Amino acid sequence: MTVQPKKALGQHFLVDENILGVIGRMASLEGTDVVLEVGPGLGVLTRYLADRVGVVHAIELDRSLEPALLDALAGRTNVELIWEDALRLDLGTLQPSPTKLVANLPYNVATPLVVETLEHATSLERWCVMVQREVADRFFAVPRTKAYGAVSVLVQLAARKTGFHAVPPTVFRPRPRVESALVAFERAPVAAISDVRPVVEAAFAHRRKTAANALAQAGLVSRSQVEEALAAIGRAANARAEELAPAEFVQLAEALR
Numbered sequence: 001m002t003v004q005p006k007k008a009l010g011q012h013f014l015v016d017e018n019i020l021g022v023i024g025r026m027a028s029l030e031g032t033d034v035v036l037e038v039g040p041g042l043g044v045l046t047r048y049l050a051d052r053v054g055v056v057h058a059i060e061l062d063r064s065l066e067p068a069l070l071d072a073l074a075g076r077t078n079v080e081l082i083w084e085d086a087l088r089l090d091l092g093t094l095q096p097s098p099t100k101l102v103a104n105l106p107y108n109v110a111t112p113l114v115v116e117t118l119e120h121a122t123s124l125e126r127w128c129v130m131v132q133r134e135v136a137d138r139f140f141a142v143p144r145t146k147a148y149g150a151v152s153v154l155v156q157l158a159a160r161k162t163g164f165h166a167v168p169p170t171v172f173r174p175r176p177r178v179e180s181a182l183v184a185f186e187r188a189p190v191a192a193i194s195d196v197r198p199v200v201e202a203a204f205a206h207r208r209k210t211a212a213n214a215l216a217q218a219g220l221v222s223r224s225q226v227e228e229a230l231a232a233i234g235r236a237a238n239a240r241a242e243e244l245a246p247a248e249f250v251q252l253a254e255a256l257r
């Protein structure tokens with residue numbers, strides 16, 4: 001069956017099946033798992049998952065892939081195909097509730113999807129996702145680096161990294177122009193990121209400004225309120241967002257409340 005890959009949907013299909021074993025190990029797959037896969041594409045990973053876990057919920061936007069996907073799944077009955085945009089679907093409606101997100105993600109939606117699932121898909125305990133190398137590096141970047149940003153803070157508040165594996169373009173067809181990486185993490189029982197998220201996103205919205213100016217500009221609070229809150233957490237009034245560690249954003253959000 002020939003399928004013309006669609007660039008706009010980030011269609012880069014896995015062709016090197018060796019990588020499947022790496023994904024399986026990094027995701028610690030078990031027979032009782034309920035897996036959420038976003039973007040099953042032609043079903044190479046879906047089939048691998050279906051043979052090893054209890055249930056796979058596979059959400060795919062491109063319905064033209066249906067014949068090829070059904071063909072790849074060859075009657076496996078533990079896969080539920082959902083033809084929708086994963087960013088629009090209410091993941092809370094999936095039954096049974098997914099416990100792991102395992103996917104070669106469409107790169108254009110990878111970051112919002114990871115942040116959204118960390119914040120709202122509370123049944124998920126573990127993630128093993130293939131993303132652009134640059135995006136993977138952002139998730140667990142440390143303060144005062146170029147890669148450190150709002151996403152780093154939110155991911156690190158909600159999760160703990162359990163694995164990383166660099167992946168070359170050669171395992172995909174068509175080959176992406178960028179390097180990729182598998183990154184695995186598990187939910188860390190920390191503060192709900194919903195309370196901190198607006199502060200984090202506003203603080204990083206203008207990277208060259210001080211955190212106080214960026215937050216004031218977002219209209220959340222006045223500059224003097226932020227400066228007081230920064231003083232309360234032991235930071236200078238002219239501190240920048242990229243200097244603050246994830247835990248400091250929690251303190252800052254508390255001080256601003």
Ligand code: SAH
Pocket residue numbers: 009010011012013014015038039040041042043044045059060061062084085086087103104105106107109
């Ligand atoms: N998992 C497959 C394909 C990965 S390519 C493999 O490894 O071979 C990414 C897939 O995500 C494509 O099939 C694309 O159609 C799908 N996709 C893109 N945007 C999507 C969205 N918003 N929601 C669900 N699927 C999406």
